[in-house]
Amino acid sequence: MSKKSIRMTTAVAALAAGAVALSACGGGSGSSDASGAVEGTIAYGFWGTPARAEKVDAVGDLFKAAYPEASIKTEVADYYAYIERLTVRAAGNDLPCATGTQSTFFAQYADKGVLRPLDDLIESGQIDVSGIPDDVLEAGQIGGEQFMIPTGTFVRLLAYNADMVAEAGLEKPNDDMTWEDYAAWLEQLQPKLPAGVYAAENEGGLMFTFSSWVIGHGGEVFTEDNELGFDKEMLADYLQYWLDLADAGVILPPSSIPEQNGALELTPMATGAAVAGTRDIPHIYITEQALAGAGKPSNIEQVSIPSEDEDQSANILGSNGISIPESCDNVPTAGAWIDFFANDVDAALAFQSDNGILTNTDAQDALLEDDTTPDGVKQNVTILRGLTEAGDLTTSRYPAGLNTISNELLRLYQSVAFGEMTVDAAVDAFFASAEDALN
Amino acid sequence: MTTTIERPVAPVPTAVRSGRARRRRENLAGYAFMTPWLLGFVFIIGGPVVVSLYLSFTDYAVIGDAEWIGTENYVRMFTSDPRFWAALRVTFIYLLVSVPLVQVFALFLATVLNRGIRALPVYRAVFYVPSLIGGSVAIAILWRFIFESDGLLNNLLSVVGIDTSYSWIGTPSTALSTLIVLNIWQFGAAMIIYLAGLKNIPTELYEAAQIDGAGAWRQFRSITLPMLSPVIFFNVLMNVVAAFQAFNSAYVVSNGTGGPADSTLFYTLYLYQRGFVDFDMGYASALGWVLLIISGAVAVLLFTLSRRVVYYGDE
Numbered sequence: 001m002s003k004k005s006i007r008m009t010t011a012v013a014a015l016a017a018g019a020v021a022l023s024a025c026g027g028g029s030g031s032s033d034a035s036g037a038v039e040g041t042i043a044y045g046f047w048g049t050p051a052r053a054e055k056v057d058a059v060g061d062l063f064k065a066a067y068p069e070a071s072i073k074t075e076v077a078d079y080y081a082y083i084e085r086l087t088v089r090a091a092g093n094d095l096p097c098a099t100g101t102q103s104t105f106f107a108q109y110a111d112k113g114v115l116r117p118l119d120d121l122i123e124s125g126q127i128d129v130s131g132i133p134d135d136v137l138e139a140g141q142i143g144g145e146q147f148m149i150p151t152g153t154f155v156r157l158l159a160y161n162a163d164m165v166a167e168a169g170l171e172k173p174n175d176d177m178t179w180e181d182y183a184a185w186l187e188q189l190q191p192k193l194p195a196g197v198y199a200a201e202n203e204g205g206l207m208f209t210f211s212s213w214v215i216g217h218g219g220e221v222f223t224e225d226n227e228l229g230f231d232k233e234m235l236a237d238y239l240q241y242w243l244d245l246a247d248a249g250v251i252l253p254p255s256s257i258p259e260q261n262g263a264l265e266l267t268p269m270a271t272g273a274a275v276a277g278t279r280d281i282p283h284i285y286i287t288e289q290a291l292a293g294a295g296k297p298s299n300i301e302q303v304s305i306p307s308e309d310e311d312q313s314a315n316i317l318g319s320n321g322i323s324i325p326e327s328c329d330n331v332p333t334a335g336a337w338i339d340f341f342a343n344d345v346d347a348a349l350a351f352q353s354d355n356g357i358l359t360n361t362d363a364q365d366a367l368l369e370d371d372t373t374p375d376g377v378k379q380n381v382t383i384l385r386g387l388t389e390a391g392d393l394t395t396s397r398y399p400a401g402l403n404t405i406s407n408e409l410l411r412l413y414q415s416v417a418f419g420e421m422t423v424d425a426a427v428d429a430f431f432a433s434a435e436d437a438l439n
Numbered sequence: 440m441t442t443t444i445e446r447p448v449a450p451v452p453t454a455v456r457s458g459r460a461r462r463r464r465e466n467l468a469g470y471a472f473m474t475p476w477l478l479g480f481v482f483i484i485g486g487p488v489v490v491s492l493y494l495s496f497t498d499y500a501v502i503g504d505a506e507w508i509g510t511e512n513y514v515r516m517f518t519s520d521p522r523f524w525a526a527l528r529v530t531f532i533y534l535l536v537s538v539p540l541v542q543v544f545a546l547f548l549a550t551v552l553n554r555g556i557r558a559l560p561v562y563r564a565v566f567y568v569p570s571l572i573g574g575s576v577a578i579a580i581l582w583r584f585i586f587e588s589d590g591l592l593n594n595l596l597s598v599v600g601i602d603t604s605y606s607w608i609g610t611p612s613t614a615l616s617t618l619i620v621l622n623i624w625q626f627g628a629a630m631i632i633y634l635a636g637l638k639n640i641p642t643e644l645y646e647a648a649q650i651d652g653a654g655a656w657r658q659f660r661s662i663t664l665p666m667l668s669p670v671i672f673f674n675v676l677m678n679v680v681a682a683f684q685a686f687n688s689a690y691v692v693s694n695g696t697g698g699p700a701d702s703t704l705f706y707t708l709y710l711y712q713r714g715f716v717d718f719d720m721g722y723a724s725a726l727g728w729v730l731l732i733i734s735g736a737v738a739v740l741l742f743t744l745s746r747r748v749v750y751y752g753d754e
Binding site for chain 2: 109112114196258404
């Protein structure tokens with residue numbers, strides 16, 4: 001062998017050895033098998049603010065105390081950045097062992113085999129779901145398999161500024177309204193409001209409001225086969241409903257939609273520019289705080305979202321949770337972390353329902369009884385419990401492509417509202433885009 | 440009988456051998472220093488460019504395998520995607536309006552500053568600052584606050600008796616204009632380059648023109664513009680390229696939607712939506728290649744035109 005080829009062989013061998021060494025470093029010491037010891041370090045990726053990250057770190061410290069051989073490394077990002085990164089990391093088999101997921105987007109990962117079914121961990125008792133109500137647990141299932149353990153939940157309701165309604169001398173809305181009742185109430189309210197204040201926000205382009213509309217009309221938004229579950233007439237009626245309200249001047253004009261879709265504290269309801277609008281439960285307290293901070297009437301109350309059938313709730317429940325990817329090499333520790341996060345009472349008190357209302361009913365009790373729990377959290381838990389006890393909740397499937405479909409609805413509603421498209425053309429365009437996205 | 444006379448091989452002079460060795464060592468050192476750039480080019484630019492060309496002929500949803508579909512993405516783009524045409528229209532309006540206006544503002548102020556006014560460095564810095572920060576997300580957020588219904592602009596209008604709650608960014612007919620204004624506001628970089636160009640024009644030309652009785656406008660038209668034409672061409676080219684790449688302002692002002700009603704849907708924003716919101720990365724790659732071809736064609740057009748209108752002193 002010549003000197004040159006010896007050098008080349010040595011270099012290749014060195015590179016190969018380095019690569020092997022590096023891959024050994026990244027491999028971890030855990031197991032992709034569910035059975036095994038809870039040990040080693042796993043990553044937990046989630047979205048949120050630095051304040052949320054501090055709370056998760058506090059839960060991580062408690063976990064470390066409970067499982068001295070194991071630890072959690074947290075990875076946090078802003079919601080939209082998190083979603084983007086999630087897909088890219090999933091493509092590279094690089095998802096953290098405990099991956100924060102949501103009922104609105106986990107399906108696309110589960111459908112493509114990125115997430116691991118958790119049923120064996122539940123059956124073996126490694127993840128205890130007995131404290132989570134069944135209808136909440138269902139939000140993490142696809143085809144009967146559990147891909148996400150819901151750890152925080154949110155429900156969309158119709159919120160309104162009770163102080164402003166009282167000042168206008170009008171009756172409050174109620175839980176049994178139809179959409180026509182709601183429109184009539186807005187039309188009564190509008191003339192009694194100060195100039196520049198609208199009876200409601202403009203929700204003609206909001207997918208979640210449209211979902212409530214469909215469910216409240218007895219339909220389903222998406223079928224189990226990932227197809228649209230409603231017909232064109234349903235969407236046309238919805239668009240026309242909001243166009244009529246805008247023409248009547250009782251909702252914010254379409255030009256206000258960009259402001260309405262910005263930061264929660266700057267939305268028209270939170271600045272006193274609108275009296276009513278749909279909100280997730282945790283948003284209600286934030287809206288009150290924003291109004292109070294600006295010295296404006298701030299008592300926000302909530303009722304059920306209008307429904308055409310009094311037996312059919314249109315209050316859609318969504319969940320944030322934790323999943324384990326197929327690529328995870330330390331399933332026992334990931335399972336233990338989910339179980340701890342979902343069930344441990346001390347963890348619940350440390351996390352304070354920072355990302356949706358905790359799903360475990362014991363944790364909810366602990367939050368209500370603890371003196372240090374913020375008022376807003378107690379309020380959220382109380383509202384959710386009332387809805388749960390009344391059975392006034394519903395769930396919806398969220399297939400892959402939901403983002404595309406949501407953006408299309410907003411775009412097409414605006415096109416119609418600004419006179420650039422007819423309702424029928426918008427409906428046809430929506431169906432074409434949605435079917436493309438779902439396929 | 441033949442006799443072969445063997446000629447001795449002339450020995451390579453030692454000086455030549457050591458010269459070659461030195462050159463080889465220097466070349467090796469050169470390549471060693473270039474290695475970081477070469478690696479960056481191959482893995483960060485060249486590799487992804489080649490891969491994106493392949494992906495543009497596939498159906499690729501990021502997760503899972505890419506499925507070869509031939510030219511389907513390109514056919515779909517040109518025949519059944521109205522948003523592609525909307526994005527092109529918005530981008531060209533933005534380019535055709537903002538690029539000339541930036542040149543006019545920049546050249547006008549450069550000409551004024553070139554008259555030897557006092558505190559020139561201060562003015563230069565003040566006008567240049569927006570170019571440094573104008574493309575940032577923070578300024579785009581500020582832009583929202585200026586142009587929304589209860590924003591700064593409407594508050595200023597109310598001071599002069601015009602009470603309006605008109606949302607400049609929420610109305611399709613004016614949303615793009617706010618982004619054009621934002622781009623024009625960043626004329627400082629072009630202005631600095633024009634100022635440098637103006638300084639290089641020989642003053643004798645102006646003196647001779649004055650003796651011949653040429654007025655200020657005539658001097659500007661017949662001396663300044665031709666002598667400055669290479670600089671103008673450079674600035675136009677750079678601004679055109681930047682206009683094709685515009686993204687931040689539209690993303691922030693429209694919350695990433697390109698709305699209202701696609702009125703701020705820059706081409707790059709649409710590409711981003713298809714790639715990172717819809718996760719239709721094959722289609723996004725095709726969009727990228729079409730943008731490359733379009734911007735390349737525009738650059739070729741500009742260079743062709745430049746042969747007629749740009750004056751280089753050595754011609």
